[in-house]
Amino acid sequence: MFAVTNIDDLLVLAVFFGQAAGQKAAAWRIVAGQYLGFAAILAAAVVGALGAGLLPEPVIPYLGLLPIALGLKAGWQTWRHRDDPDDETGPTIRGASSLQVAAVTFANGGDNIGVYVPVFTVAGISGTTVYAAVFLAGVALWCAAGYFLATRPVVGRALSRWGHVILPIVLIGIGLVILIEGGAFGL
Known part of the structure; x- marks a missing residue:
């Protein structure tokens, strides 16, 4: 059940770890953010299983606005720093904060909550x-797998070169999927 509801997180984690590119502190922020977001899920x-209903069901699709906002912010930063002479492969984003990773994880967790409550x-x-x-053990496995994917030479080179472009696209895509599949805006 964990693997099925979190397969999309594996790609997101690989992109985040690719952005961290050898920065141990950034990698640990990603792990902390993943745990924080999953703990919130x-x-x-x-709480939903206990019958209290943390969020009304009609609100859940609008959580897709979080990754869209983060994707737009990452895209704007990439655009602003496109001519910076950081290296030959383009601008480097120093890695996402723990709260950014947690927000994406939680926003992407509507399906998790829907499956876990019953x-x-x-x-x-x-x-x-x-x-x-x-x-929670699965989160550790997922983080290790995301890190493993991001550190494979072919994947690592691609993420190092194109991660600053891929990250905003993936985040905006996840947000749109959450909005559309959740029925937001009558879609």
Whole structure:
């Protein structure tokens, strides 16, 4: 269940890790942000399973505005620094902050919440605790896999050269998918 609901996060993590390109502090910010965002997803799912309903269902598609805003910001920064002589491959973005990664993770987690709430409802407290522990271990595996993908020579070169362009496109794309699939704006 974790893998199916988070397969898209693997690509996003690889892009974020590609942006970090050898910067250990930036890589740890990505890991921290992924855990923070996923913890928020788990919290929303647990609260939803308990019947409190953290967010009204009609609001969830509008979470897609978060990655769109972050993508537009990253695109603007890339455009502003397009002529900077950082290196031969183009501008370097120093890596996303933990809060940016967390926001993208949470905004992209509407499907997770939708799947986890009914499962947690029937699993009870002990079952939900086991699911949460397994999912948090899965986050570590996902971070390792995203880092692995970003550090493969072919992928790493592509992300190093084009990551500053890919990141805004991926973030805006994720935001649009969340908005469209969620039925925002009557789409």
